[in-house]
Amino acid sequence: MKNIFKLSMLVCFAVLAFTACKKLDPLPFYAAGKAPVILASVTSVTPAPADSNSQVLKIEWSDPEHATDPTKVKFLLQIDSAGKGFVKPHVVELIGRMDTTFIAKDFNNILIGLGFKFGVTYSVDVRVISSYANNNDRQISNTITLQVRPYVVPPKVQLPANGTLFLVGSATAGGWNNPVPVPAQKFTQIDTLTYEGTFYLIASGQYLILPENGSWDTKYAVANNTQPGLNAGGEFGYNSGVGPSIYNDNFPGPGNTGMYKIRLDLQNGKFTVSEVKLFSFLWVAGDYQGWNPASAPTLASPNADGVYEGYVNVPSGGSYEFKLTSQADWGGTNYGDGGPGALSTSGGNLIFPNGGGYYKINVNTNNSTWSIEPTTWGIVGSLTGWGGNPDIALNYDAGSGSFVSGPIVVGGNEEFKFRANSDWPINLGDSGADGSLEQDGANIPLTAGTYTITLYLNNSGYYTYKIVRN
Secondary structure, eight states: OHHHHHHHHHHHHHHHHHHHHSOOOOOOOOOOOOOOOEEESOSEEOOOGGGTTSEEEEEEEOOOOOSSOGGGOEEEEEEEETTSTTSSOEEEEEESOSEEEEEHHHHHHHHHHTTOOTTOOEEEEEEEEEEOTTSOSOEEOOOEEEEEOOOOOOOSSOOOTTSOOEEESTTBTTTTOSSOOTTTTBOEEEETTEEEEEEEEOTTOEEEEESSTTOOSSEEEBSOTTSTTGGGEEEOEEEOSSSOOSOOBOEEOOSSOEEEEEEEETTTTEEEEEEEEEOEEEEEEEGGGTSOGGGSOEEEETTSSSEEEEEEEEOSSSOOEEEEESSSSTTSOEEEEOSTTBEETTOBOEEOTTSSEEEEEEEETTTTEEEEEEEOEEEEEGGGGGGTSOOEEOEEETTTTEEEOOOEEEOSSEEEEEEETTSSSSEEEOTTSSSEEEETOOOEEEOSEEEEEEEEOOSTTOEEEEEEEO
């Protein structure tokens, strides 16, 4: 048995020795390809909209001579802003082709995708990279530079003739009153095709966008405001008021009250609504409105920090008792009387001290304090000697929840502010000239003319005004 095993081992060693000594054929050697040379049919691509479907550019390159079937060679044509090093280029992938052409509208879309503005001339770099299908043996061509200029594509949505857009509706501070407060509800034109604005929007309201302040003739609207998620953005269009249009519905407002940025892209007919800052609220429910928190006016905390303020109109009649609640029902935290200037979650009802009237209420839930002050409102300024003469009275309009002046005649350049009770502790001006009012804010200018001025205090935490030349 041992002899058989030894014999087998000798045979195996002999086979291995024979195999090891056999000379193999040399592996084939494939030379690397070479960098292609790229050429363009033109050095400048600046078509007009009328050329949209015409060929404006042809790019071709030499054979990189990879050791494979030419029909399987992969080419990556790269286009990028000149000098950017092709870090984030537009890429066109081609297989087995050594040229490509572009019609104007396709090349225009590439330039727009690179962030180029319409009608502005830019330089772009172009190159091609060849390789096997698995990306091996990458060969990079020379770079050529072209001068290009995107043209304006006819927008999907008709542009406003005057380059202005305004916000109106129950979701806005000015409600459905038209004309609207300006500049608080006026969009800023970013460019020919884009408008943007930051606005106070009221939960569950609706709005429209008007190209002409004070006119209902034309509008921008949506096709179906029941579409889920549309309050955050979607498609919109133009309604000329003449003939049928699918854009007949109001834009749906947000689910929560606060400040929102609305951006309108007329090129593509798209809008977006993004939250800037949400407010927190206390509801002022009482005998004067049927003890119904859901329909009660609110106090707002614009910074959601427990510090609230707002204005409440109380009609004459009833008991003038009320409470504060943290929800639009009685299921939240309810605040009542905790003694002079104090709140308690177990206290009795609070009282409007003068009966019916227009009250300013301040609340701090961090230390459970509050204050209340009855107010009447007027205009003070250079046209009244800054208090040397009586303030110009503002009359409360219950229908719009605003204070409105009679005709005010201005002889030249004047300035004014709003103030309560013909005194300075509560005075509102417009710092930043953005249409919103702030305590101790900047004076508001007026030029010669006759005006009606409206003050809106019914949106707690956000106050604005409207000036209309008669």
